[in-house]
Amino acid sequence: MAGAMTDRHQKQDLSALVLAGGRGQRFRGEKGLALFRGRTLVERALAVLDCVSDDVWISANQPKLYGSFGRPIIKDIHPSQGPLGGIHAGLTAVRHDLLAVGACDMPFLSGELFLYMQSVAGDHEIVVPVRTVGSADRPHYEPLHALYRKTCLAAIESVLERGERSVVHLFSSVDIREIPEEEWRAVPGIDPRVFENINTRGDLSLLATEEESGLHE
Numbered sequence: 001m002a003g004a005m006t007d008r009h010q011k012q013d014l015s016a017l018v019l020a021g022g023r024g025q026r027f028r029g030e031k032g033l034a035l036f037r038g039r040t041l042v043e044r045a046l047a048v049l050d051c052v053s054d055d056v057w058i059s060a061n062q063p064k065l066y067g068s069f070g071r072p073i074i075k076d077i078h079p080s081q082g083p084l085g086g087i088h089a090g091l092t093a094v095r096h097d098l099l100a101v102g103a104c105d106m107p108f109l110s111g112e113l114f115l116y117m118q119s120v121a122g123d124h125e126i127v128v129p130v131r132t133v134g135s136a137d138r139p140h141y142e143p144l145h146a147l148y149r150k151t152c153l154a155a156i157e158s159v160l161e162r163g164e165r166s167v168v169h170l171f172s173s174v175d176i177r178e179i180p181e182e183e184w185r186a187v188p189g190i191d192p193r194v195f196e197n198i199n200t201r202g203d204l205s206l207l208a209t210e211e212e213s214g215l216h217e
Contacts, residue, residue, distance in 0.1 A: 014118055015094035016053035018045040019086045020060045020104045032104040041104045051111040055095040059086035082165045088156045103144035105198045112189040117147050124177035125149045129184045142195050143167035
C-alpha cells in the first residue's frame with residue numbers, strides 16, 4: 001500500500017487533485033459518482049491520493065455533487081477546456097509547488113507510482129508515465145496520472161489561449177521527465193491496470209465483471 005511507503009516529508013511536499021469535472025457525455029451521467037467495488041470512483045481516487053498528500057482537492061464543475069466528500073473543490077477558471085482546464089485551476093489553488101493529478105475514471109491509480117514520480121521529479125516541471133503502444137518510437141503519454149509544477153501555469157495559459165485542449169500540447173514548452181514503461185513497471189506494488197480508464201457504463205460493467213471473475217489476474 002502507498003501509505004506504508006509514505007513519509008511525512010513527502011506528504012508535506014505534494015498536493016493532489018482528483019479530476020472529476022468531465023461532462024460525462026459518453027458515460028451518460030456523473031462518472032465520479034458511479035460505483036465500482038462498493039465505492040464511488042471519486043472515493044477510490046481520494047483514498048489513493050490521501051496516502052501521498054496532505055492537500056487533496058477535487059476538480060469538479062458541479063461542486064454541490066461532491067460537497068459530501070469533505071474536500072476543497074475547485075471549478076475551472078477556463079470552462080469547457082477538458083482536463084487541461086482542471087489542471088490549470090488546480091495549480092492556482094493548491095498549497096504545494098508540485099501537484100499529483102489523477103483522473104477519477106482511472107480506478108487503479110497508484111500511490112506507489114505517484115511517490116516514485118515525486119522521488120525523481122527534481123526540478124522538472126512535469127513528470128509523466130509513458131506507455132509503448134504500437135511502434136516503439138510513438139510513446140503514449142499518461143497525462144492524467146502525472147505530476148505538474150506551478151511553473152507550468154504560464155505555458156498552460158498559452159496553450160489554452162491558442163484554443164488547444166490536449167494536455168500533451170503542453171509538453172513541448174516545458175521541462176518534462178518521462179517515466180518509460182520499463183521504469184514504471186518496475187515500481188513495487190503497481191497494478192498492471194494502473195492506466196485503465198472508464199469511458200462508458202459498458203466499460204464499468206465489463207471491468208466489474210472481470211474483477212468478480214478474476215480475469216485480470
